[in-house]
Amino acid sequence: MSRMINQDQTIAFIGAGNMATALIKGLIAKGCPCANIWASDTNIEQLSLLKNDSGINVSSDNAEVIIQADIVVLAVKPQLMNDVLLPLQNVLAEKTVLLISIAAGVSIKTLETLSSTQQAIVRCMPNTPALVEAGASALFANSSTSEAQRQQSQSILSAVGTVCWLQQESDIDTVTALSGSGPAYFFLFIEALQKAAVDQGLNPDIANSLALQTAFGAAKLALSSDGDVAELRRKVTSPGGTTEAAIAQFEKDGFSNIIARAVEKAKARSEELALLSDNQK
Numbered sequence: 001m002s003r004m005i006n007q008d009q010t011i012a013f014i015g016a017g018n019m020a021t022a023l024i025k026g027l028i029a030k031g032c033p034c035a036n037i038w039a040s041d042t043n044i045e046q047l048s049l050l051k052n053d054s055g056i057n058v059s060s061d062n063a064e065v066i067i068q069a070d071i072v073v074l075a076v077k078p079q080l081m082n083d084v085l086l087p088l089q090n091v092l093a094e095k096t097v098l099l100i101s102i103a104a105g106v107s108i109k110t111l112e113t114l115s116s117t118q119q120a121i122v123r124c125m126p127n128t129p130a131l132v133e134a135g136a137s138a139l140f141a142n143s144s145t146s147e148a149q150r151q152q153s154q155s156i157l158s159a160v161g162t163v164c165w166l167q168q169e170s171d172i173d174t175v176t177a178l179s180g181s182g183p184a185y186f187f188l189f190i191e192a193l194q195k196a197a198v199d200q201g202l203n204p205d206i207a208n209s210l211a212l213q214t215a216f217g218a219a220k221l222a223l224s225s226d227g228d229v230a231e232l233r234r235k236v237t238s239p240g241g242t243t244e245a246a247i248a249q250f251e252k253d254g255f256s257n258i259i260a261r262a263v264e265k266a267k268a269r270s271e272e273l274a275l276l277s278d279n280q281k
């Protein structure tokens with residue numbers, strides 16, 4: 001790991017579903033000892049699968065895994081945060097831990113109130129490509145979080161992709177509209193591209209394979225390039241060529257405006273959901 005998890009530290013996951021499993025696999029792949037990882041879940045079948053696959057410690061008792069832990073990752077659905085945290089207030093009051101929440105829309109204020117502690121809390125917005133170690137996470141820390149705890153949070157999330165820090169918590173709504181929901185925007189674009197090629201007579205399997213590889217190749221090229229994507233686009237757009245013809249049509253049809261309005265809508269919905277979650281506590 002570029003930023004190593006302290007080998008003496010124990011990480012507990014509350015909720016052992018898709019995101020927790022991805023993080024646990026990522027951590028083990030990056031050298032974190034499985035003996036240092038605990039997970040709890042109400043789904044016993046899910047726990048035993050995870051134990052068999054990864055060799056970590058599991059329990060159906062959330063309090064038991066917190067007692068073991070220096071770092072607690074809250075990986076349950078946002079609407080369950082009340083039910084999960086309220087019964088854990090006593091155990092959290094007796095321990096100093098770093099709480100990392102990956103639950104969408106649950107604010108630091110809500111987490112502080114529900115856990116009834118002045119603990120270090122890091123709120124994180126990951127995205128689905130974390131499942132294939134290609135995630136993009138944005139993190140925000142409360143004022144009780146030390147520099148060492150920020151580094152620990154960063155090393156956990158960077159086991160499944162890139163990590164950036166936000167200066168203000170409200171930016172999480174924009175991040176949700178960008179990278180949180182973003183994978184689906186790209187799926188939509190790929191679907192539309194495939195369909196357009198099939199409408200032009202191309203075999204659907206070939207259209208699928210070419211559209212996917214083009215999306216992957218374009219992202220890989222952009223990531224490995226020093227310049228910005230606008231510069232890359234200009235480089236591959238020859239005057240009078242096919243790409244220029246397509247891009248002119250995109251612009252005529254208001255492509256940038258469509259994206260801007262979609263991101264605005266997603267951000268507004270993220271703010272609404274956060275408000276609902278705050279009012280539920």
Ligand SMILES: NC(=O)c1ccc[n+]([C@@H]2O[C@H](COP(=O)([O-])OP(=O)(O)OC[C@H]3O[C@@H](n4cnc5c(N)ncnc54)[C@H](OP(=O)(O)O)[C@@H]3O)[C@@H](O)[C@H]2O)c1
Nearest residue numbers: 015017018019041042043075076077078102103104126128
């Ligand atoms: N998936 C994503 O792409 C993504 C992206 C960004 C953020 N997130 C956030 O990540 C969090 C987890 O998402 P996920 O997709 O991993 O969800 P998930 O697969 O449903 O995992 C959550 C797990 O928590 C278990 N659980 C329910 N109640 C519990 C309790 N009281 N104590 C302990 N465990 C309990 C669930 O069991 P049951 O199945 O039996 O209910 C389930 O196994 C969510 O808050 C979500 O907002 C996810």
